[in-house]
Amino acid sequence: MDPILVATSVGKRFPGVVALSEVDLALAAGEVHALVGENGAGKSTLIKILTGVYQPDDGTLTYRGEPATFASPMAAQQAGIATVYQEVNLVPLRSVASNLFLGREPRNRLGLLDFRAMNRQARELLSSYGVDVDVTRPLRTLGMGVQQMVAVARAAATQTRVVILDEPTSSLEPREVDTLFGIIERLRSDGVAVLYVSHRLDELYRICDRVTVLRDGRLVHSGLLAELPRLRLVATMLGRDLEEVRRDGATKFEGEHTADEKPVLTATGLTSKHRLDDVSVTVRPGEIVGLGGLLGAGRSETAMAIAGALPLDGGEVFVAGRRMRTGSVAVAMRAGVVMLPEDRKADGILPDLSVRENIVLAALPRLSRTGLVSRKRQDAIVDTFMKRLRIKASSPDQRVGDLSGGNQQKVLLARLLCTQPKVLLLDEPTRGIDVGAKAEVQGLVDELAAEGLGVVLISSEFDEVVEGSDAIVVLREGRVVTTLRGADVNEAALLDALVDET
Known part of the structure; x- marks a missing residue:
């Protein structure tokens, strides 16, 4: 699989803090790539560099084989990099259809918005992803799970080559998670690169091909997820030596509280x-x-x-x-x-x-x-x-x-x-x-x-x-x-x- 978006030795510093140091990441066409790490690992900073929110202090970005610099999130979106955040960042007072086609609304011969065409295309798009909803309703009247699905569908519907999903299932019901994974599989088959950020191990091993692990702003592992057992993944995220943990296992024994002691x-x-x-x-x-x-x-x-x-x-x-x-x-x-x-x-x-x-x-x-x-x-x-x-x-x-x-x-x-x-x-x-x-x-x-x-x-x-x-x-x-x-x-x-x- 050919890489679409590559970060090489990327670094980012803030006053008194090194947020990222010499981080590499390569997203390939038709691949779902997991990005994992605990709080403060640098995941959010890396995503913001990939999407033009921050400019890297060190290192380079390559997009579709060419050196790239995204001056703003809009520049990254126009280039084909879409991001769906955990907190839905759409327009709650506008309709579902308006949110799906925001900035690229269909127009008639006179240059006016064609609401009939927009609503029809919105229904067809959501139906193809297994989402059944009245597209004329204001987005805010729908549950958070449906709003999240609309945000994902919007990202997938544009001429996107890279989709970044940041904790996309945090507001979804199990049925909606299955629908989301169906969308991801469709993106994969279309040759889109998907960067998937989640703390849920079951999801990672179900949908992801490769994994990049960050800790304290540094790259600590990158490779095929199937070759990294769950216990090893967790130990890598936390910076624990797995063999040492096993060797020093049962070393602590404190005085037990009696079962009949009244709980506070x-x-x-x-x-x-x-x-x-x-x-x-x-x-x-x-x-x-x-x-x-x-x-x-x-x-x-x-x-x-x-x-x-x-x-x-x-x-x-x-x-x-x-x-x-x-x-x-x-x-x-x-x-x-x-x-x-x-x-x-x-x-x-x-x-x-x-x-x-x-x-x-x-x-x-x-x-x-x-x-x-x-x-x-x-x-x-x-x-x-x-x-x-x-x-x-x-x-x-x-x-x-x-x-x-x-x-x-x-x-x-x-x-x-x-x-x-x-x-x-x-x-x-x-x-x-x-x-x-x-x-x-x-x-x-x-x-x-x-x-x-x-x-x-x-x-x-x-x-x-x-x-x-x-x-x-x-x-x-x-x-x-x-x-x-x-x-x-x-x-x-x-x-x-x-x-x-x-």
């Missing part, structure tokens, strides 16, 4: 369309339960559902034996459930406020008397937690945005602990902080658990989950596949659970 958190049957499917988690006082899984497995969604930040279609949450109403962060906090978010800058700290203001923010309702908050009581709490968590700041009045990442994380922890919680949900608590600060945060989590707090831990670093957890609930595609306890809490068992084809 019981979440059962958590279900949210396209996100969670009957997920259950149990945490006892003083226990750290890790949520294991690859990107998109449903780890963050599970924590958000327990914390009231994700609407649920079904399921119950009990805190210390009492049923908690789901879907409300305020209710969850009053019940004693708090969550440290994955992105502390976007969802956590208020960078322009002081350390004091950030810490006491969640505790203000408890500290107020007739609407007034005593500065003395605030200072006492702030002083207590700054000492306990060893927060390094010139004073409580220092702007929190000026602190290091590790100290910002501690400030967020202090804010949550001010509420005197029963359950602490930690989503990537050590991401983006240095090694020393990471060890301090991990030590704090252990101390909190030792004091009887129930902890749910999420981390993309498998060794952190294994070393820090008493039990691990393993998730895949929004479902629980197993729970590891005691001597089974090791990397070998975790990797086995993630790729188990049964």
Whole structure:
């Protein structure tokens, strides 16, 4: 198969960050090529270079045998490179037909839009792909799955030589996934090169011919997918030595929590369309339960559902034996459930406020008397937690945005602990902080658990989950596949659970 689009030694740098370094990628005609890697691996940056959003700082692009430079996404589209993103980027208020032919609408002899012809061609196009829908309806009135199928059909209908599909099945029902794969097979037979980005291993092995694996902005593997076993693929993505993992397998054994010990958190049957499917988690006082899984497995969604930040279609949450109403962060906090978010800058700290203001923010309702908050009581709490968590700041009045990442994380922890919680949900608590600060945060989590707090831990670093957890609930595609306890809490068992084809 001849290559259509080739990236050679591509590199991209941002201030203080090397996003890509010497990455190669070759997409061949009639091939479905998987692009995989965890968060921060460089997948999105590479796609943006291929589609003209970014210009590479190093390396070259070759398209259809000629050196290529795409000055904008429009230039890439006009050249025949179409991209379908996870979030549908069409025009919701316009009709399905208008979206399908946006920018290339059929016109009559007078140069006016021929709506009758456009609607007829839209029906024929969607019907050929197995999609039955009223093409005159506004796109926003349709479900997300149908909208995604319209976006894919639009990309496939143009004079496209390369189609990039970024997590295309995230909003699709199983029947719609089958329809999508039918479209992909048709593209393959037409000689179109398809770049397929997904975290779902079953899909990759079902539809893809070759695979490129990125890790930390670098190419770590490229070759035939059929020659790469699932366990080896996962180990390659994570940067783990498979033989070492096997050799060091069952090395951890923590004291077990007795079965009759009353759970501080019981979440059962958590279900949210396209996100969670009957997920259950149990945490006892003083226990750290890790949520294991690859990107998109449903780890963050599970924590958000327990914390009231994700609407649920079904399921119950009990805190210390009492049923908690789901879907409300305020209710969850009053019940004693708090969550440290994955992105502390976007969802956590208020960078322009002081350390004091950030810490006491969640505790203000408890500290107020007739609407007034005593500065003395605030200072006492702030002083207590700054000492306990060893927060390094010139004073409580220092702007929190000026602190290091590790100290910002501690400030967020202090804010949550001010509420005197029963359950602490930690989503990537050590991401983006240095090694020393990471060890301090991990030590704090252990101390909190030792004091009887129930902890749910999420981390993309498998060794952190294994070393820090008493039990691990393993998730895949929004479902629980197993729970590891005691001597089974090791990397070998975790990797086995993630790729188990049964």
